[in-house]
Amino acid sequence: MPVSAEMLALNLYVGLASPLIGSGIAAATARMVDRQAWGQGWGLAPSSCPACGRRLGALEMIPVLSWVAQRGRCRGCSGPISLHYPLVELAAVVVAVWAAVTVPPHVYIATCVLGWLLVALSAVDIRTRRLPDGLNLVLAATGLGAAAVLDGTRMADHVLGAVAGFGSLVAIEIAYRRLRGRDGIGRGDAKLLGGTGAWTGIQGLAPCIFVAALSGIVLVLTIAATNRRPVSSDTVISFGPFLAAGGWLTWLYGPLVS
Ligand SMILES: [Zn+2]
Structure with missing residues (x-):
């Protein structure tokens, strides 16, 4: 361009x-x-x-x-x-x-x-520990808008990214609740991944989740090491910022539109 x-x-x-x-x-x-x-x-x-x-x-x-x-x-x-x-x-x-x-x-x-x-x-x-629906909606809408302007020929990838991003975390959320009998990740996280999927396209979902999970684990271990407190299944952290970091790095260095 x-x-x-x-x-x-x-x-x-x-x-x-x-x-x-x-x-x-x-x-x-x-x-x-x-x-x-x-x-x-x-x-x-x-x-x-x-x-x-x-x-x-x-x-x-x-x-x-x-x-x-x-x-x-x-x-x-x-x-x-x-x-x-x-x-x-x-x-x-x-x-x-x-x-x-x-x-x-x-x-x-x-x-x-x-x-x-x-x-x-x-x-x-x-x-x-909440992700406002309105902000997630703006994220998804601007992602699809940016894709239409910058990457119009691959629009389907971005729509799929939004749907699959949301759907995959909802599936994990439901599976976790079945297995453990309580909530692990929130529905807001699923909407956030859907929003970042709209930006990066479906190819960006895997790198986004990888970065989010890795940085989340590193932080939990760091907290555990500095507090000398064991990490248990009750350790609660907001997952949103890690998904946000994953989406940001994937957009910058991953499947960037050309
Ligand atoms: Zn004052």
Whole structure:
């Protein structure tokens, strides 16, 4: 695909806007975590202190830097400001930079959209062990949309990726419940794998699950080693961030559309 000056300029704007987009994602996901989610209060930044309600000035809303400068505390009441904000903002910038050095220019914006959705899903899952249906749906819809634009001749692979991604984890979920009599993985994980399957196509599912399972096992073993606490079948971790990592790496380095 030819690379135009307009495309490069648009990519540059999107990349430069990534700290602000990160702020928006941080604020939106914080509200999902607080269960004020969907429908109300979609501000673009934490505009007031969560503890004292004081309105923040422009200098206090600079992504990442203001949090670090204020050492994570409100300048009015010294109340703590969640690490959620700087971490999500930083992750959004990392996505934009990583994409810039990895994918060709015509795939840049789609890659950022994928990365930012995965950051949002991971942030909510880590804090609530839930993956919002709405976000998973947006992931699947944008994945099929990106496939239609970038990889239109193999559309069937992406539809199959979504269906098989969802179906395979639902099958594992049901089998686990039959065998163990309780829930292992959640239905949200299945929807997330369906969404990433829409992006990577069915060829991307196996590498995605492989990376997710491997990184999940490494983390559980690390937790066990550092806590000196045995890992049992009751050890609970959110699987969403690992699936997100699998989807992200597969999109970047696996069956990338051409
Ligand atoms: Zn305050």
